[in-house]
Amino acid sequence: MRSLIDILELSVEELDGLMNTADDIMANPAKYSDVCRGKKLATLFFEPSTRTRLSFEAAMYELGGNVLGFSEAASSSASKGESVADTAKVVSCYADIIAMRHPKEGAPYVASINASVPVINAGDGGHNHPTQTLADLETIRHELGRLTDMTVGFCGDLKFGRTVHSLIAALSRYTGIKFVLISPVELRLPDYVRRDILVTNRVPYKETTDLEAVLPELDVLYMTRIQKERFFNEEEYLRLKDSYILTADKMKLAKEKMAVLHPLPRVNEISVAVDKDPRAAYFRQVLYAKYMRMALIMKLLDIAVEIDAKEEA
Amino acid sequence: MKIDSIKDGIVLDHITAGRGMRIYQLLHLEELDCPVAILKNVPSKKMGKKDIIKISDADLHLDFAVIGYVDPEITVNVIREGTCVEKKHVELPEELENVIRCKNPRCITTTEQELPHIFRLADRHDGIYRCIYCDTKASRQL
Numbered sequence: 083m084r085s086l087i088d089i090l091e092l093s094v095e096e097l098d099g100l101m102n103t104a105d106d107i108m109a110n111p112a113k114y115s116d117v118c119r120g121k122k123l124a125t126l127f128f129e130p131s132t133r134t135r136l137s138f139e140a141a142m143y144e145l146g147g148n149v150l151g152f153s154e155a156a157s158s159s160a161s162k163g164e165s166v167a168d169t170a171k172v173v174s175c176y177a178d179i180i181a182m183r184h185p186k187e188g189a190p191y192v193a194s195i196n197a198s199v200p201v202i203n204a205g206d207g208g209h210n211h212p213t214q215t216l217a218d219l220e221t222i223r224h225e226l227g228r229l230t231d232m233t234v235g236f237c238g239d240l241k242f243g244r245t246v247h248s249l250i251a252a253l254s255r256y257t258g259i260k261f262v263l264i265s266p267v268e269l270r271l272p273d274y275v276r277r278d279i280l281v282t283n284r285v286p287y288k289e290t291t292d293l294e295a296v297l298p299e300l301d302v303l304y305m306t307r308i309q310k311e312r313f314f315n316e317e318e319y320l321r322l323k324d325s326y327i328l329t330a331d332k333m334k335l336a337k338e339k340m341a342v343l344h345p346l347p348r349v350n351e352i353s354v355a356v357d358k359d360p361r362a363a364y365f366r367q368v369l370y371a372k373y374m375r376m377a378l379i380m381k382l383l384d385i386a387v388e389i390d391a392k393e394e395a
Numbered sequence: 396m397k398i399d400s401i402k403d404g405i406v407l408d409h410i411t412a413g414r415g416m417r418i419y420q421l422l423h424l425e426e427l428d429c430p431v432a433i434l435k436n437v438p439s440k441k442m443g444k445k446d447i448i449k450i451s452d453a454d455l456h457l458d459f460a461v462i463g464y465v466d467p468e469i470t471v472n473v474i475r476e477g478t479c480v481e482k483k484h485v486e487l488p489e490e491l492e493n494v495i496r497c498k499n500p501r502c503i504t505t506t507e508q509e510l511p512h513i514f515r516l517a518d519r520h521d522g523i524y525r526c527i528y529c530d531t532k533a534s535r536q537l
């Protein structure tokens with residue numbers, strides 16, 4: 083029995099396996115529509131995240147399984163003071179697998195050591211959100227056909243964005259990756275991420291404040307939202323906010339084959355006009371996320387389905 | 396001041412000067428009935444000065460994880476009938492339970508009081524420990 087708490091618990095081989103399964107589900111959904119018959123997924127959401135919860139629930143339904151759970155702490159026994167450990171033990175009696183979101187860092191890990199069924203971390207505060215990273219990886223691989231030898235740009239709030247840190251960590255294990263870190267000085271990638279991941283793994287990177295200048299180099303552009311409250315002063319925010327908005331005009335500078343990702347929800351950092359650009363991958367990313375969650379649920383439930391051989395291009 | 400060398404017991408030697416009292420507390424030596432001596436600022440060729448703790452109970456079970464964490468330079472000598480029968484060097488333990496507390500206000504240990512505070516050794520060279528729940532680093536400063 084295995085759980086997924088942190089993306090780095092999965093080897094590169096296992097990641098590839100999950101992506102192969104996701105690709106096969108996309109190509110042959112009917113083959114998978116019944117593989118989880120009789121299985122139940124419990125979605126334990128101690129803080130609301132409708133988007134993530136719906137993705138998990140849709141994933142389980144498309145595998146032929148069922149779903150139970152709650153979507154906020156107030157409707158769970160946590161409001162009566164039950165510990166995460168006890169909740170995990172109790173829910174293990176009802177469900178075959180658990181997806182847990184919790185505002186406290188480490189709560190899904192506590193659940194995983196107490197549950198008798200696999201636990202998937204569906205986000206624990208600002209700490210880990212491995213299924214988002216699975217979706218990001220699959221998006222890049224599916225859109226560009228590879229996860230090696232490319233230049234990946236991250237733009238916006240690189241300081242507080244956990245999805246950015248996790249994706250940098252996950253991509254650093256592939257060969258030939260270069261990072262371009264685009265952000266205001268106040269929202270630079272934290273030193274510990276730079277040191278522990280980039281320097282330790284000798285991954286080449288450069289930092290800039292200028293999106294337009296580096297846009298032509300990028301194979302992937304990962305956009306994030308810059309929250310107003312992250313700035314020290316209003317003036318600075320007004321001065322900088324437009325420079326990190328991706329517009330159709332700026333997209334003219336980008337490579338013909340590249341992919342724009344965003345963990346969503348978007349506010350205004352990508353103008354709506356970019357949506358119809360074929361390089362805009364952020365809504366397909368939502369779809370890839372569901373397929374990766376399907377692949378992960380199958381893996382953790384030990385459900386193996388033979389993958390159809392891919393035709394060589 | 397003269398403290399007799401002990402016949403049967405445990406001597407914690409080469410304690411970094413000034414840390415003797417902290418070790419005494421962490422090992423809960425105040426709970427013992429047998430004689431315990433803390434020697435402070437003892438001249439040492441190797442260290443300049445050092446602290447030493449002598450406990451007159453050779454069969455006492457000590458938490459070596461705590462000792463290794465607080466001061467990996469310490470040597471533990473077990474004395475029986477006046478001779479040293481065992482000399483151990485402690486090292487940084489792989490895991491520490493309820494020795495350091497996680498200081499991250501967002502960590503699950505802040506809301507669930509019964510959870511043990513567990514840290515695992517992440518980097519032996521630099522002596523870095525991380526909370527098993529939230530990955531927050533603990534510095535070895537005590």
Ligand SMILES: [Zn+2]
Binds near residue numbers: 497499
């Ligand atoms: Zn912690």
